[in-house]
Every structure is written in C-alpha cells, then in structure tokens.
Amino acid sequence: MTNSSPRPSTVLFDLDGTLIDTAPDFIRCLNLLRHQHGMSALPAEQIRRSVSNGARAMIEVGFGLTPEDSDYLDRHTAFLDLYETGVAEETVLFPGIAELLDWLDQQTIPWGIVTNKPERFTAPLLTALALDTRCAAVICPDHVSQRKPHPESLLLACKQIGVDPTSGIYVGDHVRDIEAGRNAGMSTIAVRYGYIEHPDEVEHWRADQVAETVSDLTNLIQYR
Incomplete structure (x- = not known):
C-alpha cells in the first residue's frame, strides 16, 4: 500500500454481484419454477442482469408479475422456497475475490458484508462458502x-x-450501494463486473472510484 492515502480502517462489501456470483442459483431456481408452470427456460443473461434486484425482480423477469398481480405472492414464495433449499449449489466467489480477502486478512484490515439479502439466505450461504x-x-x-x-x-x-466510517471503504454493484456508502461518509467503489443492467449508468452513480474487474478492485484497495 502506498503512502498517498491512509490505510482503510475497514472494507465493507455488498454480497450478490460484488463478493459472490449468486446468479447461477437464481437462474437455476427461476427456470425450475418456470418449468413447473409449463414454461421454457429463459436465457441465463436475461435473468443474470436483474439478480441484484432480488426475488421481486426474478418474478417480474420470469413471469411478468408485480406485487399488484394476484399470482405474484404464490410465485414469489415458491421461488424463495426453491432458493432456500439450494442457496449455494452453484454460487461461488468471483475469481480473484478469495485472494483479495486473504490480503485483507494478512494486512489485518477487518472486512465485512452489508447486504439487502435476508439473513435466512445470507447465513447459510456464507457458511457454505466458509x-x-x-x-x-x-x-x-x-x-x-x-x-x-x-x-x-x-x-x-x-x-x-x-471503526470510523469516514476511514472505511464500501464496495458495491448497484447505485443504492454507492448512495448508502456516500450517506455513511465512507469512500465508495462501484464494481462494473456485477449484475448491472446498464453499465454506462455507473458513471452517474457518483462513486469515488470504479472497478471494471476484480483485479481493478484489488489494485484500488491495495494501492490507494
């Protein structure tokens, strides 16, 4: 780490689309639910770009339903039940994240996770990934x-x-992450490798820095 900027007191990460790639399990569960309703599988990329918006977005992508529709709650509940039974079947760390976390541990920089994902899914997922x-x-x-x-x-x-939030970093792949970090007084890094539907919008999020890849993210944290 250079002397150009103080060592961060902590690095906090969003979860889905930032630290881990949960899209394969979302895709698997949504297409399984579609199959149960006699529908064909959707292309993975069509589903993937909406993963950061959670189960509500999955039901809209998969069935064209919103909370105002009568069938929405049943589909939403069924999707979450499917997801809970196989929350980490295909989910993995993004390539390079394991090395970044190892480096933070070696530098005794505490890191954490701040997610909009409910605890019933987050806890078993983190356990499965150690x-x-x-x-x-x-x-x-x-x-x-x-x-x-x-x-x-x-x-x-x-x-x-x-730690003092103003000396920490928050990393995320959604505008709400960057807004939350800014509102907390933290430095922010937007990652473009996550589940971003319109990548060009990232420049308008007002993040302090943007990482195109995990390698970029690692460099931004290590060489501030």
Missing part, C-alpha cells in the same frame, strides 16, 4: 430498520467493527 467465521460484521435487512440506500446498515457494521 466466509462466516472470517467476516468482522455481517449486516442484513433483519438487523436494521431501513435498508440501503439508507446508511443505517453500514453505520451498524462500522460500529460492530469499532
């Missing part, structure tokens, strides 16, 4: 009254770790 015992903090919507882009979850993570 990340649960390494995180200095894991904050889900269950732990706060307001989700991102409100800064409450990031501020709670920093409080648990015992």
